[in-house]
Amino acid sequence: MCSSDLWQKGALGEIYRDPEAVSVMVRSLESLLPGANPAAVFHGCPEAALVCVDRNALSAQLVALRTGVGIARFDLARVVTHSPSLLLVRDAERECAESAAALRATFLGTLLGDEGVAAAIEVCPALLEAPAEDVVGAFEGFRDDVGEKLARSEEHTSE
Numbered sequence: 001m002c003s004s005d006l007w008q009k010g011a012l013g014e015i016y017r018d019p020e021a022v023s024v025m026v027r028s029l030e031s032l033l034p035g036a037n038p039a040a041v042f043h044g045c046p047e048a049a050l051v052c053v054d055r056n057a058l059s060a061q062l063v064a065l066r067t068g069v070g071i072a073r074f075d076l077a078r079v080v081t082h083s084p085s086l087l088l089v090r091d092a093e094r095e096c097a098e099s100a101a102a103l104r105a106t107f108l109g110t111l112l113g114d115e116g117v118a119a120a121i122e123v124c125p126a127l128l129e130a131p132a133e134d135v136v137g138a139f140e141g142f143r144d145d146v147g148e149k150l151a152r153s154e155e156h157t158s159e
Helices: 010-017 019-032 038-044 046-052 055-069 076-082 084-088 092-105 107-123 132-158
Strands: none
Touching: 010 019, 010 046, 019 038, 019 046, 019 055, 038 046, 038 076, 038 084, 046 055, 046 084, 055 076, 055 084, 055 092, 076 084, 076 107, 092 107, 092 132, 107 132
16 A cells, blocks of 8 residues: 655655654654554655644544454554554544454454454554455464364374
C-alpha cells in the first residue's frame, strides 16, 4: 500500500520538508501511541505522514484499528511500527474486525483465545491487512502440519 518511490513529490514531500510538520507528526504519534517508533513508521511507509500530520485523523485511525481487532491486551504500537501501512487502511475497523474474527475462528484462536490472536497479530501484523479467507487458509495449512506432528509425537510416546 505504501510506495516509497514518489513520496518526495507533491503534498507528501511538502510535509517532510516542513520541520514543524515533522515535529507535529512525531509528537502526535508518540503521545497517541506510546511505544511506537516514529522513525520506523515514517521510513517504512512515508505516506503515513498524511494521517499523522493531522492529530484527529491519527487518533480516529488508531481507535478504528484497536476497535476492529477488539482485544484489550494488544500491542498496537508494536503492530503499527512493524506495519505502518495500517495507518492508511480506509475502513480499518471493518477490515481489522474481519481479519481478527477469521483468526479467532482458526484453531489458534480456539486453543489460545484472544491472547493467542493478539500474539499472532503482533508477530505478523500483515494478518490485519489480509482478506479473511486468506487468514483462514493460512492457518488451515498450519493446523494440518501441527496435527501431523502431534500425531507422530503421540506415536513415539506410546511406544
